[in-house]
Amino acid sequence: MKNSTKWILIAVVLLAVLPLLFVKGEFGGADDAAEDMIKTLQPSYEPWFSSLLEPPPETESMLFALQAALGSGFIGYTIGLFKGKSAKSKTQ
Secondary structure, three states: OOHHHHHHHHHHHHHHHHHHHHOOOOOOOHHHHHHHHHHHHOOOOOOOOOOOOOOOHHHHHHHHHHHHHHHHHHHHHHHHHHHHHHHHHHHO
16 A cells, blocks of 8 residues: 555544544534524424424434435446446447
């Protein structure tokens, strides 16, 4: 492994780990923040409708991760497909 690659890898790991260790606070979603702001600005606000099914937070996180994985797989497949077609056309 090159020396510069090793330093970049160390920097990426530190950028991922240090905030988790030193940032004190609660991580919340944008939906919760918006709901809190609406309640602050308009205490009498009533939502138009409510969800028929509200999964537990663990399920929401899992579905979000699944969506991200499927999207990444699709993008990776598409890039690989175009790269393969490009390489194939260059060899012909």
